[in-house]
Structures are given as C-alpha cells and as structure tokens.
Amino acid sequence: MYEDFDRCYRAVQSKDARFDGWFVTAVLTTGIYCRPSCPVRPPFARNVRFFPTSAAAQGAGFRACKRCRPDASPGSPEWNVRGDLVARAVRLIADGIVDRDGVRGLAAHLGYTTRQLQRLLHAETGAGPLALARAQRAQTARVLIETTVLPFGDIAYAAGFSSIRQFNDTLRLVYDSTPSELRRRATARSGHNITSTGTVSLRLPVRVPFAYEGVFGHLAASAVPGCEEVRDGAYRRTLRLPFGNGVVSLTPAPDHVRCTLALEDFRDLTSAISRCRRLLDLDADPDAVIDALGSDPELAPVIAKAPGQRIPRTVDEAELAVRTVLGQQVSIKAARTHAGRLVAAYGEPVPDADGGLTHTFPSVEQLGEIDPDHLAVPRARRRTVTALVAGLADGSVVLDSGCDWNAARSQLLAVPGIGPWTAEVIAMRGLGDPDAFPASDLGLRLAAKELGLPTEQRGLTARSRRWRPWRSYATQHLWTTLEHAVNHWPPKEAA
Known part of the structure; x- marks a missing residue:
C-alpha cells in the first residue's frame, strides 16, 4: 500500500487511524517518522515519504515521533493474511527468532538461503531481517524502560542487545532520547513513580471496531483448568516461552487490551507480546x-x-x-x-x-x-x-x-x-x-x-x-x- 502515494497522503490528511500499522510517514524536513493518525498538522506532500515498516524508515535515517509513537501502533494485517515466504518470515521475526537463532536460523527454518531471504524481505518491507529485529528490540526496550524499574543493563540484555553501547546508540537513533529520558517522561505521564518489579503492564493496540466478546467468550468457555482461567474481568493463562515460563492477564476494552505479563525471564517479552497479539488476532x-x-x-x-x-x-x-x-x-x-x-x-x-x-x-x-x-x-x-x-x-x-x-x-x-x-x-x-x-x-x-x-x-x-x-x-x-x-x-x- 505504501507505494500508492495519493492514497497514503489522504489517510495522513484525514488522520485515519485505520491505516496505523499499514505504513509510516517520514517527513524530510524534520527527520521524523509518524503513524498516519499522528495529531500534528499534516506535512506538505513534497516533504513526505512513505515506508512499509518502522525498520525501513529507521534505515533511511528517520527517528520515531515522540508524540504519536508509531512503533506502538497495531502491526500490519498484511502479514497475517498472507502465506508466502515474506509473511512467514515476518511472523517468525515478531516471535523473536532472529534474537534467538540469528538470520541463519531464520533462513534455515524457512528452507531458503540467507541471501534469498535478505533480498525478498528488503523488496517488500524495505528492511532486512536484522533491521526488522533491531526495530523490535528498540520497542521491547522502550516498554521495559517505561513500565519497570529494571536497571538499564538488565533491560539491554532482556531486549536482545549485545552491549550497553549498542542499546544506548539504538535508542538515541530511534527515539532521539536516552534511556533515562524515556523513563523520566513515562513517570511524568503516569503521574507517579513506576514501581513494577516482576511484571510488565502495557496496552495492546487494536484496530476498531473490536467485537471482543466473541474472542474472549470463546477462550473463556474452552479454558483448561490449571492453565487458563477468568478472574476479575480478565482472561488469564500460563505461557511456555523460549527462556522460561510466564503468566499473562488480558482485559478487553473497546479500543485496546490491557496486558499484564509476569515473566521468569524478560528476554521472553518480545515473544510473549507477539503471542498474546496472535491469541486475540489483534492485527486483523x-x-x-x-x-x-x-x-x-x-x-x-x-x-x-x-x-x-x-x-x-x-x-x-x-x-x-x-x-x-x-x-x-x-x-x-x-x-x-x-x-x-x-x-x-x-x-x-x-x-x-x-x-x-x-x-x-x-x-x-x-x-x-x-x-x-x-x-x-x-x-x-x-x-x-x-x-x-x-x-x-x-x-x-x-x-x-x-x-x-x-x-x-x-x-x-x-x-x-x-x-x-x-x-x-x-x-x-x-x-x-x-x-x-x-x-x-x-x-x-x-x-x-x-x-x-x-x-x-x-x-x-x-x-x-x-x-x-x-x-x-x-x-x-x-x-x-x-x-x-x-x-x-x-x-x-x-x-
């Protein structure tokens, strides 16, 4: 869709949230990329470029808007309705396979060479598997910074960064902020200090309309004792993840799902979020x-x-x-x-x-x-x-x-x-x-x-x-x- 300039620009002019996640809008004069529904005044068409993914915009030198936070929008529904190689690769990257097994592991899993995989991904997403995984790492780091009191060194490790320097450099590049600044702004927004130590609480964005009664009702009716339950208006279940186990609590609202995760190992955060989104079909x-x-x-x-x-x-x-x-x-x-x-x-x-x-x-x-x-x-x-x-x-x-x-x-x-x-x-x-x-x-x-x-x-x-x-x-x-x-x-x- 991002190749249809006129259609994308009309979505930006109308601040249409239905297109969030389909593409991002990069503004040449500011060096910032936004979601289509960003509340700021739409830029002139001559100053706009559209990219299929945040990773592609980051690779072109743009940083994320601090106001609309494009990395927190729903994922593109395109990857869920397609069964071809690129869509399968994107789904696996979302589950954290690159951080666990590397690009070679991803390619081997799909039965292709790394060169073939790189070429096909770049042609459709504007970025290779490493760039897509790095964008995801940055988002995971931001969630941990803003919702926990974990030391930044632990967050860097949990998000999949190989060093503190890489962690700091990536956050400056993507968000134009240091980890301390991100946490300080999150504290100011919430109005109180973040005190969570063993859990992560976040909003899972969703495209509306969202008839959550059907999906939550089905999960509740078929809940397996000991593994799943409904408690205090939330569907809860255990998770078996790559590095440990966890428990998730999911509470629906008309325009989002409140997600609370208790994880044995925070390296599983990316996989846990991806699987919860998949469970509820939130990228539809x-x-x-x-x-x-x-x-x-x-x-x-x-x-x-x-x-x-x-x-x-x-x-x-x-x-x-x-x-x-x-x-x-x-x-x-x-x-x-x-x-x-x-x-x-x-x-x-x-x-x-x-x-x-x-x-x-x-x-x-x-x-x-x-x-x-x-x-x-x-x-x-x-x-x-x-x-x-x-x-x-x-x-x-x-x-x-x-x-x-x-x-x-x-x-x-x-x-x-x-x-x-x-x-x-x-x-x-x-x-x-x-x-x-x-x-x-x-x-x-x-x-x-x-x-x-x-x-x-x-x-x-x-x-x-x-x-x-x-x-x-x-x-x-x-x-x-x-x-x-x-x-x-x-x-x-x-x-």
Missing part, C-alpha cells in the same frame, strides 16, 4: 472483513450486529492441535476435562500469587510419553493424539507461526484420525489462515440453517466461495449467532 483488518462479508445479503445482518469479530487463536500451535484432537466429537466441557488431565500430569508448575493457575500446557517433548491413564478417550482418538505428538516431535508435522499453511494441512491429514474438520480448525485457530473453513462443523451448519444458507456440506462449501479470502471470519460470525457459552463475555457463571 476488520474493515476489509466487513466490506467483503457485509456484501452478502444473508450474512450482512450478522456482520452489522457485531462488526469487528476476531478469531480465537492460540499462543502455541502444537497445543491447539492437541486440544482440537481431544475435542473431536465431544462437548467443550469434556474437551476441557481431557486437556486438564494432561496439564496436571505433564505441565510445568507455575507460581501464580494473583490467581488459580498452576501449570503450563505441556510441550511436545513432555507429551512424548503419555500414560494411557491420562487419556480417558476412545482408543482411536488416543492413537490419533499419540501419532500427532510423534509427528510434531520428529518434524513430519510442522506447526508454528512461520509454517506453510497448505503444507501443514497435508501433514495433518496424513495423521491417522485427523480429517478435514480437524485440519481446518487447526488452520483457522492455530495457524491463522484467514480462509480456513470447517464446513462439517455442527455449530456452523446450525447457524447456516437459521440464516437460510445451505446446510449440506458440499452446498455450504460452494456457497462459502463468495466469502473468500475471509472464510475464517465468516465462520466466527456464524458461530456468534448461536446460543452457546462461547458467545458470553464475561461468562455467565462469572458475570
């Missing part, structure tokens, strides 16, 4: 979904009633896959019970002074030796769970934020006991494919019947083609028409 483009699905006369009333639905996703693709298999042909309550047994038996204990969380959901390695006593499901489904875990362990099934969606479907369908419904639900909720469509889903077909849509699987699939590439969102909208626990937030028993 609701306007594109509304425009596409709202043009269907049968769907239009449903879209108009609750625009801005998000897909209830996951913080761990393998976890979602195992839980989906456990939920085959049983109620949500039964699926919670089955998953809860695995959490209690194989998950790592996690301290939670503020709630009732006890364990993480077990990793693939921890599930490798499942005792049949902890899988009180039919024998065929037990074999499916065992085969899925084995496939995830040996790499014959690859499920992560950077995997190829179609390849993952094929790998899943090769697992005995996994059919199209399971594969499509995993593609939709685990992998984030916006066009997944579990046509045989009972709830989907019941909702279709109420709206006068075809209920037979083949007919519904044919009808759904006009909803492409947003069939996952059509599914979520159809689910919201049902009288079901997944559509209640806060949950009725907790209301």
Whole structure:
C-alpha cells in the first residue's frame, strides 16, 4: 500500500487511524517518522515519504515521533493474511527468532538461503531481517524502560542487545532520547513513580471496531483448568516461552487490551507480546472483513450486529492441535476435562500469587510419553493424539507461526484420525489462515440453517466461495449467532 502515494497522503490528511500499522510517514524536513493518525498538522506532500515498516524508515535515517509513537501502533494485517515466504518470515521475526537463532536460523527454518531471504524481505518491507529485529528490540526496550524499574543493563540484555553501547546508540537513533529520558517522561505521564518489579503492564493496540466478546467468550468457555482461567474481568493463562515460563492477564476494552505479563525471564517479552497479539488476532483488518462479508445479503445482518469479530487463536500451535484432537466429537466441557488431565500430569508448575493457575500446557517433548491413564478417550482418538505428538516431535508435522499453511494441512491429514474438520480448525485457530473453513462443523451448519444458507456440506462449501479470502471470519460470525457459552463475555457463571 505504501507505494500508492495519493492514497497514503489522504489517510495522513484525514488522520485515519485505520491505516496505523499499514505504513509510516517520514517527513524530510524534520527527520521524523509518524503513524498516519499522528495529531500534528499534516506535512506538505513534497516533504513526505512513505515506508512499509518502522525498520525501513529507521534505515533511511528517520527517528520515531515522540508524540504519536508509531512503533506502538497495531502491526500490519498484511502479514497475517498472507502465506508466502515474506509473511512467514515476518511472523517468525515478531516471535523473536532472529534474537534467538540469528538470520541463519531464520533462513534455515524457512528452507531458503540467507541471501534469498535478505533480498525478498528488503523488496517488500524495505528492511532486512536484522533491521526488522533491531526495530523490535528498540520497542521491547522502550516498554521495559517505561513500565519497570529494571536497571538499564538488565533491560539491554532482556531486549536482545549485545552491549550497553549498542542499546544506548539504538535508542538515541530511534527515539532521539536516552534511556533515562524515556523513563523520566513515562513517570511524568503516569503521574507517579513506576514501581513494577516482576511484571510488565502495557496496552495492546487494536484496530476498531473490536467485537471482543466473541474472542474472549470463546477462550473463556474452552479454558483448561490449571492453565487458563477468568478472574476479575480478565482472561488469564500460563505461557511456555523460549527462556522460561510466564503468566499473562488480558482485559478487553473497546479500543485496546490491557496486558499484564509476569515473566521468569524478560528476554521472553518480545515473544510473549507477539503471542498474546496472535491469541486475540489483534492485527486483523476488520474493515476489509466487513466490506467483503457485509456484501452478502444473508450474512450482512450478522456482520452489522457485531462488526469487528476476531478469531480465537492460540499462543502455541502444537497445543491447539492437541486440544482440537481431544475435542473431536465431544462437548467443550469434556474437551476441557481431557486437556486438564494432561496439564496436571505433564505441565510445568507455575507460581501464580494473583490467581488459580498452576501449570503450563505441556510441550511436545513432555507429551512424548503419555500414560494411557491420562487419556480417558476412545482408543482411536488416543492413537490419533499419540501419532500427532510423534509427528510434531520428529518434524513430519510442522506447526508454528512461520509454517506453510497448505503444507501443514497435508501433514495433518496424513495423521491417522485427523480429517478435514480437524485440519481446518487447526488452520483457522492455530495457524491463522484467514480462509480456513470447517464446513462439517455442527455449530456452523446450525447457524447456516437459521440464516437460510445451505446446510449440506458440499452446498455450504460452494456457497462459502463468495466469502473468500475471509472464510475464517465468516465462520466466527456464524458461530456468534448461536446460543452457546462461547458467545458470553464475561461468562455467565462469572458475570
């Protein structure tokens, strides 16, 4: 989009927040880059350049606006709706893979050479993987500076910088500020001293409209005991992260989500934020979904009633896959019970002074030796769970934020006991494919019947083609028409 100068400039002139995250505006006369909705007077067109990412603007010598804070805008929805190499790479970089494994590790994970990866990323994002990771490091450092009392040396290490000097130089380049100045301004804005020591509290930005009841209601209804809970108006869960474990509390609002993270290792902050955004589908483009699905006369009333639905996703693709298999042909309550047994038996204990969380959901390695006593499901489904875990362990099934969606479907369908419904639900909720469509889903077909849509699987699939590439969102909208626990937030028993 950033290549369409006229369209971008109109968005800047109207201060349209819907375009925040799609591109950044660099002003030649000031050397500053802003989000499209920056409240300052729009610059003259002759003094403006548009870049696809903050990293690209930084690479061209521009620094972030201190007023609109462009690095705190929602991420570009483009990377979530595409399944090509660049989008897969951007999702993995957002999860912190470059800081953990380097550019070579990223390239190897994707099956490309570093030179190919550099060239393709630069062509579309205006920056290479190191520059994208550096921009992310700067944002992580700013969050830690402004929300904790950690010493700056610890923050530099946690954010992924190799030295204090690199940390200081990057913050001066990106924010035109020292760490002390950033913390001082944050204290002045909040009106009191920052006292958080073991937690980070921040706002997760979101594009509006944001119909959070659907996504939060679904997560609450399917919450696994010990691993997830609803408490004091927040959805809470444990996190298994690259360097340690954590607990997150997520509280929805119409235009943001309040996120409180307690982490064992602050090096996991980038990954934790990325996974929470993914869990709630916060980088979605609701306007594109509304425009596409709202043009269907049968769907239009449903879209108009609750625009801005998000897909209830996951913080761990393998976890979602195992839980989906456990939920085959049983109620949500039964699926919670089955998953809860695995959490209690194989998950790592996690301290939670503020709630009732006890364990993480077990990793693939921890599930490798499942005792049949902890899988009180039919024998065929037990074999499916065992085969899925084995496939995830040996790499014959690859499920992560950077995997190829179609390849993952094929790998899943090769697992005995996994059919199209399971594969499509995993593609939709685990992998984030916006066009997944579990046509045989009972709830989907019941909702279709109420709206006068075809209920037979083949007919519904044919009808759904006009909803492409947003069939996952059509599914979520159809689910919201049902009288079901997944559509209640806060949950009725907790209301």
